Amino acid sequence: MTIAIIGTGAIGSALAADLAAGGTDLLIAGHTPEKSQALAATLDGHGTAVTVQEAVAQADVLIFAVWYDTIRELIAEYGDALSGKIIVDPSNPIAPDPNGGFVKTIPAEDSAGQLLAALLPAGATLVKAFGSLAAGTLASASRQTPEEAVLFYAADDQAAGDTVAGLIRAAGFEPVPVGGVDQSIRIEVFGDLHEFGAIGGAVTKDAALTAVAGAA
Numbered sequence: 001m002t003i004a005i006i007g008t009g010a011i012g013s014a015l016a017a018d019l020a021a022g023g024t025d026l027l028i029a030g031h032t033p034e035k036s037q038a039l040a041a042t043l044d045g046h047g048t049a050v051t052v053q054e055a056v057a058q059a060d061v062l063i064f065a066v067w068y069d070t071i072r073e074l075i076a077e078y079g080d081a082l083s084g085k086i087i088v089d090p091s092n093p094i095a096p097d098p099n100g101g102f103v104k105t106i107p108a109e110d111s112a113g114q115l116l117a118a119l120l121p122a123g124a125t126l127v128k129a130f131g132s133l134a135a136g137t138l139a140s141a142s143r144q145t146p147e148e149a150v151l152f153y154a155a156d157d158q159a160a161g162d163t164v165a166g167l168i169r170a171a172g173f174e175p176v177p178v179g180g181v182d183q184s185i186r187i188e189v190f191g192d193l194h195e196f197g198a199i200g201g202a203v204t205k206d207a208a209l210t211a212v213a214g215a216a
């Protein structure tokens with residue numbers, strides 16, 4: 001199975017390092033070739049820099065480590081070429097507000113996961129994952145001992161969810177499902193299972209399962 005990370009910023013680079021450290025080979029695609037090459041070069045032979053077009057053509061799993069609006073643009077641009085792919089969405093739809101905080105850029109009751117899933121072509125399936133921790137935590141909490149920290153994920157398709165759970169393990173975290181893509185809102189920013197929500201940070205499996213069940 002071929003895995004691509006699109007985006008070489010905070011989340012893309014932290015996740016690439018976590019996955020490569022677990023032995024996962026990755027295609028690294030950004031819209032600045034020098035940044036893709038620089039990130040790939042840090043991955044101990046597990047990274048190959050490609051264009052976004054090459055990543056879409058070659059990968060079975062596309063991790064869109066770019067902002068929500070960019071994911072929308074890329075789905076529109078690549079359309080049917082995404083059919084048959086697992087699209088992994090870590091996005092938190094937020095923008096800075098004038099008071100130094102953040103504001104949600106989509107309606108409060110919506111999730112980026114659900115809105116993006118609705119834009120995918122037939123045959124593509126979205127899994128919400130890798131966005132429930134801040135980039136710094138994603139980097140620092142990988143392969144934590146004695147118990148690995150949790151990364152939540154939401155999937156409608158069982159096989160796609162299992163594939164992403166395997167990637168979460170390879171990245172050095174404990175995968176915990178929260179249900180279908182309609183539960184994405186719980187793991188996106190301001191959601192109760194997001195690091196900046198009620199759960200309040202990287203947690204281990206027992207606390208995560210209690211929290212998932214708590215509001216179910």
Ligand SMILES: NC(=O)c1ccc[n+]([C@@H]2O[C@H](COP(=O)([O-])OP(=O)(O)OC[C@H]3O[C@@H](n4cnc5c(N)ncnc54)[C@H](OP(=O)(O)O)[C@@H]3O)[C@@H](O)[C@H]2O)c1
Pocket residue numbers: 006007008009010011012029030031032035052064065066067068070090091092093094130131132133134135136
């Ligand atoms: N940062 C966090 O703590 C955090 C936590 C959870 C979830 N997230 C989510 O993760 C996603 C990425 O966040 P981030 O913090 O990693 O953002 P970032 O550091 O600003 O990186 C964004 C990346 O997107 C790339 N990009 C922009 N337009 C593109 C295009 N058309 N094609 C390919 N690549 C493109 C940028 O490339 P260039 O640099 O070449 O322009 C950059 O590598 C966002 O949806 C965010 O909500 C972030």
